[in-house]
């Protein structure tokens with residue numbers, strides 16, 4: 001611990017992402033997409049002229065924002081882009097949640113939210129999930145300095161429909177409600193169409209999951225022009241170029257291939273349902289999922305040991321060492337072959 005660090009940084013326990021192994025493992029631990037990005041992305045990489053990198057990129061990222069707006073059914077003035085949705089979330093926390101009152105956050109949810117709170121000196125009030133392990137939207141509507149939750153939630157995989165979010169927004173009108181839709185394309189219902197009715201709604205999304213571009217770092221937010229301007233103010237104070245020129249070109253190519261997008265996300269969802277059935281047959285209790293992962297527990301097994309045994313046999317899943325999740329494994333949906341290998345190894349491991 002350095003005395004040269006500011007107090008907020010001394011207190012900080014950074015989010016620890018899942019392992020990125022060098023060896024060849026079946027990697028089902030960080031919710032990446034098992035399929036490559038759309039073929040148009042390869043073409044951009046082959047044809048992109050290095051001379052483009054000599055110049056600064058468009059400071060408004062207009063072409064990417066327009067393509068995103070078209071894809072999402074909104075306007076470019078409602079769209080903000082950044083380097084992964086983690087950065088977009090960080091900017092939103094700074095722009096909207098440094099308030100007198102604490103920010104309302106569910107627990108269990110994405111563990112980055114408390115990290116941002118500590119980083120930016122934001123107090124939070126934690127609201128437990130309801131008895132079905134759903135985000136408790138009623139509880140989140142209590143007086144606060146803002147609301148943030150993931151929908152579908154992570155790492156539970158459960159989501160609320162648009163109507164339920166609209167009902168929350170009917171009650172919460174004077175502060176920002178941030179809905180993190182990192183996983184929405186795998187069976188969730190997006191709140192983006194609500195943006196035109198609720199000026200305090202901010203929806204974030206990512207190219208890391210359903211667009212197979214986790215390595216690129218591209219994320220976005222959709223909201224009223226008022227909210228987008230708030231984000232731009234914070235962003236411009238650090239780096240007035242939202243995303244780099246290559247990321248813009250790749251992002252546009254990924255968005256333009258809607259057939260490939262639908263085929264890959266449908267493949268992931270079909271594999272997810274097959275895997276869920278087979279895990280259930282092995283005695284696991286598996287939560288229903290609207291995401292590209294499953295959260296599973298086994299009433300007779302020590303899942304922490306299973307995690308270690310799976311890793312020894314070349315399969316990496318996620319085990320969170322927290323009170324609420326100690327008995328669960330989070331398993332990213334891979335290809336059918338990868339999931340078959342997982343089931344095969346689990347069948348050997350279980351008595």
Ligand code: PMP
Nearest residue numbers: 084085086110150154182206208
């Ligand atoms: N939100 C949630 C709920 C996530 O699980 C993740 C991925 N770990 C992110 C946001 C961030 O994704 P990215 O920064 O890759 O866009």
